[in-house]
Amino acid sequence: MNYLYSLLFLLSLSVSAQTEKDIEIVDSLAPKLENIKWISGNWKGEAFGGQTEENWSEPSGGSMMATFKLINDGEVSFYEIEIIREVENSLILQLKHFDTDLKGWETKNETVDFPLIKITPTQVIFEGMSFEKVNENEMNVYVDIKNDNGDIELVKFNYKK
Structure with missing residues (x-):
């Protein structure tokens, strides 16, 4: 027994x-651009005390690209160019920051990289940044950002189309 x-x-x-x-x-x-195409579109929100715009392209040529702009008191504070591309059976998000005169924050050959962790039907989770689909016209983006003390702080961007 x-x-x-x-x-x-x-x-x-x-x-x-x-x-x-x-x-x-x-x-x-699967880590394919087709599974994250819901990110594409023209998104607007608020963060860092100002207005944000993030515009993502549809997947093509093995990548998606975006521009980001932060406006404070009617003036641009900074820009970003972002890409998500397929690399070695995975995805990576890479970005560069620019001042208002398009002078880069990172060196010429340097990017800020976020390797993919996981994709679900409503989330794309990179190391240090994630996207969350709220509905067809709303998403949240969460970014780990170092504050002035050197501590990592999670910043939420709520976007609407």
């Missing part, structure tokens, strides 16, 4: 592990 209980116990663990594995497969999407 103990043998039967042990066998049933092991079988239940096997079924439980299989179920968790299946849930993960169903929840996670």
Whole structure:
């Protein structure tokens, strides 16, 4: 009888592990641009005490690209150019910052890189930045940003089309 209980116990663990594995497969999407195309569009929001604009292209040529602009008191504070591209069966988000006169913050060959962690039907999670689909016309972007003390702080951008 103990043998039967042990066998049933092991079988239940096997079924439980299989179920968790299946849930993960169903929840996670392949690292393909086609699975994140919902990010594309012209988005507007507020952050850093000003107005933000972020415009993402549809996937083409193995990448998506975006421009970002922050406006404070009627003047541009800074710009960004961002890309998400397919690299070695994964995705990477890369960006560069620019002053109002388009002088780069990073050196010529330097980018700020965010490797992909996971894609779900409503989230694209990169290391240090993630996108969350609220609905067809709203998304949240979360970015880890170093504050003046050197501590990492999570900043939320709420965008609407």
